[in-house]
Amino acid sequence: MDKLVKSIAESGFFRAFVLDATKTVQTAQDKHHTLSSSTVALGRALIANLILASNQKGESKVTLKIIGNSSFGHIISVASNKGEVKGYIQNTGVDIKKTATGEVLVGPFMGQGHFISIVDYGIGNPYTSTTPLISGEIGEDLAYYLTESEQTPSAVGLNVLLDDKDQVKVAGGFMLQVLPGASEEEIARYEKRVQDMPALSQLLQEENPTQAILAALYGEESYKILAEEPLSFHCDCSRERFEAALLTLPKADLQAMKDEDHGAEITCQFCGTPYTFTESDLEDLIHDQA
Ligand SMILES: [Zn+2]
Numbered sequence: 001m002d003k004l005v006k007s008i009a010e011s012g013f014f015r016a017f018v019l020d021a022t023k024t025v026q027t028a029q030d031k032h033h034t035l036s037s038s039t040v041a042l043g044r045a046l047i048a049n050l051i052l053a054s055n056q057k058g059e060s061k062v063t064l065k066i067i068g069n070s071s072f073g074h075i076i077s078v079a080s081n082k083g084e085v086k087g088y089i090q091n092t093g094v095d096i097k098k099t100a101t102g103e104v105l106v107g108p109f110m111g112q113g114h115f116i117s118i119v120d121y122g123i124g125n126p127y128t129s130t131t132p133l134i135s136g137e138i139g140e141d142l143a144y145y146l147t148e149s150e151q152t153p154s155a156v157g158l159n160v161l162l163d164d165k166d167q168v169k170v171a172g173g174f175m176l177q178v179l180p181g182a183s184e185e186e187i188a189r190y191e192k193r194v195q196d197m198p199a200l201s202q203l204l205q206e207e208n209p210t211q212a213i214l215a216a217l218y219g220e221e222s223y224k225i226l227a228e229e230p231l232s233f234h235c236d237c238s239r240e241r242f243e244a245a246l247l248t249l250p251k252a253d254l255q256a257m258k259d260e261d262h263g264a265e266i267t268c269q270f271c272g273t274p275y276t277f278t279e280s281d282l283e284d285l286i287h288d289q290a
Contacts, residue, residue, distance in 0.1 A: 009223035010222040013182035018174045018213040022148040025171035027233035028183035035095035036166045042089040043160035044138040045075040053079035061116040070111025084234040110136025153178040159200035235271035258282040
């Protein structure tokens with residue numbers, strides 16, 4: 001089962017979140033039928049947002065918008081700090097690989113743009129924060145966001161590995177943060193370990209992926225597990241929600257949907273679920289509006 005593990009170094013000066021999000025990203029691919037580069041970009045965005053959301057307190061939700069000016073278009077996701085995430089990528093069909101290695105390319109097809117996080121604490125006045133995209137690889141963009149916007153020096157690794165049929169094989173990541181009071185020497189030690197650690201795609205294929213990533217990040221240093229939280233792709237859309245949206249339309253529009261289109265089909269952009277409204281459903285809504 002997918003999970004996020006929160007940990008802190010015994011010294012108290014470093015903390016790490018590590019994630020196995022394989023099922024979550026597989027579900028996103030199943031729902032959106034994404035091709036290789038789009039799968040990896042969307043998957044990394046979902047993992048990035050799970051990290052952002054798990055960093056919030058209370059009943060908060062984080063909307064992450066990654067807006068590029070190249071092939072992908074925008075990637076939008078919403079994550080709760082209960083480990084649920086939903087999201088979509090505007091262009092699901094980007095499929096570009098290096099000829100020699102088969103490596104799936106992401107950064108160059110994001111282009112220039114912004115990394116925008118909107119935190120909704122459930123009490124109004126959502127808090128928006130924006131940083132420019134640094135490489136478009138999303139992991140580096142998240143690290144830059146955390147370091148600049150939240151003022152916490154951070155290292156981030158995100159990985160979505162595809163099999164030879166371009167289906168998600170493993171997905172996950174980590175965020176390692178330096179807390180106030182860490183010595184230069186300690187920071188250098190952690191930096192070196194992050195640079196030298198095995199590829200994330202390899203650690204994610206171990207029997208216990210989160211433990212393997214923690215072991216690589218902390219090396220010989222002792223650490224404590226603070227929490228373990230389940231992760232999943234979950235969309236909270238419902239027929240009632242789309243009915244409520246239809247009710248906000250002008251009566252003439254609903255009438256036209258009924259008389260000219262003989263019904264309406266609305267597809268949830270976050271999960272692809274279709275909702276069908278027949279002529280008589282629309283008639284009821286028009287009646288409700290009056
Ligand atoms: Zn949905």
